[in-house]
Amino acid sequence: DAGVIQSPRHEVTEMGQEVTLRCKPISGHDYLFWYRQTMMRGLELLIYFNNNVPIDDSGMPEDRFSAKMPNASFSTLKIQPSEPRDSAVYFCASRGGLVTGELFFGEGSRLTVL
Amino acid sequence: DQQVKQNSPSLSVQEGRISILNCDYTNSMFDYFLWYKKYPAEGPTFLISISSIKDKNEDGRFTVFLNKSAKHLSLHIVPSQPGDSAVYFCAARPTGNQFYFGTGTSLTVIP
Numbered sequence: 640d641a642g643v644i645q646s647p648r649h650e651v652t653e654m655g656q657e658v659t660l661r662c663k664p665i666s667g668h669d670y671l672f673w674y675r676q677t678m679m680r681g682l683e684l685l686i687y688f689n690n691n692v693p694i695d696d697s698g699m700p701e702d703r704f705s706a707k708m709p710n711a712s713f714s715t716l717k718i719q720p721s722e723p724r725d726s727a728v729y730f731c732a733s734r735g736g737l738v739t740g741e742l743f744f745g746e747g748s749r750l751t752v753l
Numbered sequence: 754d755q756q757v758k759q760n761s762p763s764l765s766v767q768e769g770r771i772s773i774l775n776c777d778y779t780n781s782m783f784d785y786f787l788w789y790k791k792y793p794a795e796g797p798t799f800l801i802s803i804s805s806i807k808d809k810n811e812d813g814r815f816t817v818f819l820n821k822s823a824k825h826l827s828l829h830i831v832p833s834q835p836g837d838s839a840v841y842f843c844a845a846r847p848t849g850n851q852f853y854f855g856t857g858t859s860l861t862v863i864p
Contacts, residue, residue: 681856730796741787744796
């Protein structure tokens with residue numbers, strides 16, 4: 640399997656612009672997670688889905704952030720409007736249904752908002 | 754508030770010696786613990802895990818120890834190799850699906 644695939648790998652944008660990050664989970668995995676990595680907070684959970692349904696979005700920092708999973712093989716994380724403090728690496732991860740199943744991460748999308 | 758804490762941002766160890774990475778947690782409901790390893794420009798990759806019913810799990814050069822009374826776990830790497838240089842994240846999960854991660858410890862193994 641190709642693993643979790645994220646795009647773009649790097650995104651540089653200006654404050655106020657819309658940013659869309661994309662993720663394709665591992666086939667057959669029914670959980671999908673979006674994390675943000677910062678120096679201060681490490682890997683911070685933003686939202687996770689089970690069978691395409693959002694289960695917990697309490698980590699989404701503001702209404703500027705939204706996430707969707709229209710089908711089992713695709714998810715997006717959107718920031719609108721973006722701000723400089725949103726600059727971070729955003730990771731998507733997926734896992735199967737086993738109780739002890741670990742997360743499989745994508746390579747991340749590095750976002751820089753100027 | 755951080756429920757999983759890695760208080761050492763960095764650690765340097767000589768090749769061949771033991772590396773000990775530490776992690777503390779606050780939630781007594783956590784029942785499953787994991788360590789992830791991350792190289793620059795890559796996503797974290799799973800390294801080793803331990804269930805709360807155990808106090809030790811070993812996989813080759815890597816051993817994870819869990820002290821539930823102290824809410825503390827540690828990762829031992831013996832012997833350390835230059836290829837082990839990476840950022841190590843501790844993670845914990847209560848019954849359910851949400852994984853909580855620490856802020857990471859950057860390990861440098863000096864040849």
